[in-house]
Amino acid sequence: MASPLNCRTRFPKLLEHFLLLYLLLLCKNVVADDDQNDFHGEERDALLALVSGFNNSFLRHNWTSIMCYKNDPPYWFGIECWNGRVTSVRLENLGLTGEIKIDALFNLTELSVLSFKDNSISGQVMDFSNNQKLTDIDLSGNKFDGPIPLSLLKLNSLASLQLQANNLSGSIPWFDQTSLKEFNVSYNNLSRPIPNTKVLQSFNRFSFLGNPNLCGPPTSSNCNSTNDTSDTNNDNNKSKGSSKSSIFVPILLAVNVVVLIFLLFLSIIYFKKYKGLKKKLEEKHIVVEDEEKHDRMRIETGEKGVAAEGEEKGKLVFINEERQFELDDLLKASAEGLGKGNFGNCYKAMLESGPIVVVKRLRDLKPLSSEDFTKQVRIIAEQKHLNLLSLLAYYYSKDEKLLLYKFASNGNIYNRLHEGKGKPTRIPFRWSSRLLVARGVAKALEYLHQTTKSSPNVVPHGNLKLSNVLLDENNNVLVTDYGLTSLIAAPLVAQRMISFKSPEYQSHKKLSRKSDIWSYGCLLLELVTGRVSADSGPSGTNAVDLCSWVHRAVREEWTAEIFDVEIAVQRSANHGMLKLLQIAMRCCERSPENRPEISEVVREVESIDLTPDSEDDEEFSSMDRSLTDESMSATPSRSTIGEDQP
Structure with missing residues (x-):
């Protein structure tokens, strides 16, 4: 047994050991914090250098002071952080111009998501050698040029690469990462054969469209064998070919003369046949005009027209109504272009005797037979509701697929909300009208959800936005563009x-019925704020990420700026505006499980009092702090802020 003297002598030594251990741990934490601060400073400098190259005042004013701290919500727009490190940069549809330096991302070593989608950024694509954690890259809809960087081949976690709609040139690198599930390089200037890797060959031809000099599978363009030879072989053969070229010069000249004579002969035959065909077309009174110049429809009829089973060829098929006019009547009608939609151009056709109709020319369809097309269109036509724009008729041929609707004379809600703002001739879009739109759209969406209960994984609408909500002559709210998922090619559906x-x-490439609820929430936010949503607004507009913008406004208590000034002056409607905003924010929750069911949304929207519009134009000051009470005090989780952009 140890004596008291031994215990007294050991105690100071134990205390000394504990103090030493404590100091070591303290020093370790200080060093770790210093390392973290070093990383934070490097990443902050990298982002500031990045934004300095953009002509964007919003980012220059927003990207100041603290960027992010540990796991607190980031203070900078479009940035996501984890443990104080930048993991995501999403700057989409902001009208960004300028160039990005090749080494701009070198210090962002924790970056996993990068998106500059739908801007006007030029220059070469960045070097990703230091960004080994990247999983999602979206640079589509810009002006990037030069080759696709080979550093992308080193990203072993890369799951999605979207480079479409740029000016990229050269060949496609040999992508063979098994992690790559989404890939699109369409509408660039790429050339040479598509590499025969298992990964690249797993994508369909839509990932490579719009590159005329690209060849080989999965495209339908065959490669010329001379194009497949390498540059090295060409250099080796150059000397041999030059020695023999003098022999073949006379032969080539003779062949060229024969070819020219043959082409001339073919041209004469073609010209004669063309004149005969043109004469026949004129006899049938078929109007064939340039679509862009004259806003007319190019529809092939006659032997190529194929209708549904049991119908005559080249005939319009009407839905549950007697035939009101023939295809010839439609072709002779004066047409007015209504705009280019995501899945086809629309025309307003004014018949000499009959209704005014809207003709949607479908494009980018799946390869559907007449029977398949008819079956899918019939499913769309069976959707009947007071707030749905019903299908009037359809047309199918090998080269033309048309959908016909009745014309809604009072236009769409996007134009009603945004056109002419600030002009003295504008008629204000008051609160009661906006609430009626919210009710009508909710009821239409509820009907679509109820009629598709047997398919829980189906998104009943899929393309809900203000431009797809119309007003007829009686200002009835009509939702359109529903059910098109079954007709359009899958890659284009996912893009548009x-x-x-x-x-x-x-985040997870999953959809559900709650995805429509999210779209409806974005629609409500656009209605109450009067701002263009970056998720649905046309390119080139001054759009914002409404979900993150509103969440940030509520969190930072500058809520007086949320509501559109046209309704903000209607003080009697304050309570209704707040309630509709609450519904919208719940619908925009990042997690689908936290969003309400559509039937619950309908009940809540209908419970809002329809306050008559008044002429009260006093300043809207009573709501400056109104969103900070208990009804709106629940700060949304970080996952719902700043991550809603696509």
């Missing part, structure tokens, strides 16, 4: 439909 921009699709 609003539901595919939802948080769950962007």
Whole structure:
């Protein structure tokens, strides 16, 4: 047994050991914090250098002071952080111009998501050698040029690469990462054969469209064998070919003369046949005019026209109504272009005797037979509701697929909300009208959800936005563009439909009925704020990420700026505006499980009092702090802020 003297002598030594251990741990934490601060400073400098190259005052004013601290919500727009390190940069549809330096991302070593989608950024694509954690890259819709960087081949976690709609040139690198699930380089200036890797060959031809000099599978363009030879072989053969070229010169001249004579002969035959065909077409009174110059429809009829089973060839097929006019009547009608939609151009056709109709020319369809097309269109036509724009008729041929609707004379809600703002001739879009729009759209969406209960994984609408909400002559709210998912090619659906921009699709490539709820929430935010949503607004507009913008406004208590000035002056409607904003924010929750069901949304929207519009134009000051009470005090989780852009 130890004596008291031994215990007394050991105690100071134990205390000394504990103090030494404590100092070591303290020093370790200080060193770790210093390292973290070093990383933070390097990343902050990299982002500031990045934004300095852009002509964007919003980012220059927003990207100041603290960027992010540990796991607190980031203070900079479009930035996501984890443990104080930058993991995501999303700057989409902001009108960014300028160039990005090749080494701009070198210090962002924790970056996993990068998106500059739908801007006007030029220059060469960045070097990704130091960004080994990147999983999602979206540079589509810009002006990047030069080759696709080979550093992309080193990203072993890369799951999605979107480079479409740029000016990239050269060949496609040999991508063979098994992690790569989404790939699109369409509409660039790429050339040479597509590499025969298992990964690249797994994508369909839509990932490579719009590159005339690109060849080989999965495209339908065959490669010339001379194009497949390498530059090295060409150099080796150059000397041999030059020695023999003098022999073949006379032969080549003779062949060229024969070819020219043959082409001349073919031209004469073609010209004669063309004149005969033109004469026949004139006899049938078929109008064939340039679509862009004259806003006319180019529809092939006659032997190529194929209608549904049991119908005559080249005939319009009417839905549950007697035939009101023939295809010839439609072709002779004066047409007015209404704009280019995501899945086809629309025309307003004014018949000599009959209704005014809207003709949607469908493009980018799946390869559907007449029977398949008819089946899918019939499913769309069976959707009947007071707030849905019903299908009037359809047309199918090998080269033309048309959908006909009744004309809604009072236009769409996007134009009603945004056109002419600030002009003395504008008629204000008051609160009661906006609330009626919110009700009508909710009821239409509820009907679509109920009629598709047997298919829980189906997104009933999929493309819900203000430009797809119309007003007829009696100002009835009509939702259109529903059910098109079954007709359009899958890659283009994913690129163009609003539901595919939802948080769950962007993060996990999953969709559900709750994706429509998210789209409806974005629609409500656009109605109450009067701002253009970056998720659905046309390119070139001054759009913002409404979900993150509103969440940030509520969190930072500058809520007086949320509501559109046209309704902000209607003080009697304050309570209704707040309630509709609450509904919109719940619908825009990042997690689909946290969003309400559509039937619940309908009940809540209908419970809002329809306050008559008044002429009260006093300043809207009573709501400056109104969103900070208990009804709106629940700060949304970080996952719902700043990550809603596609």
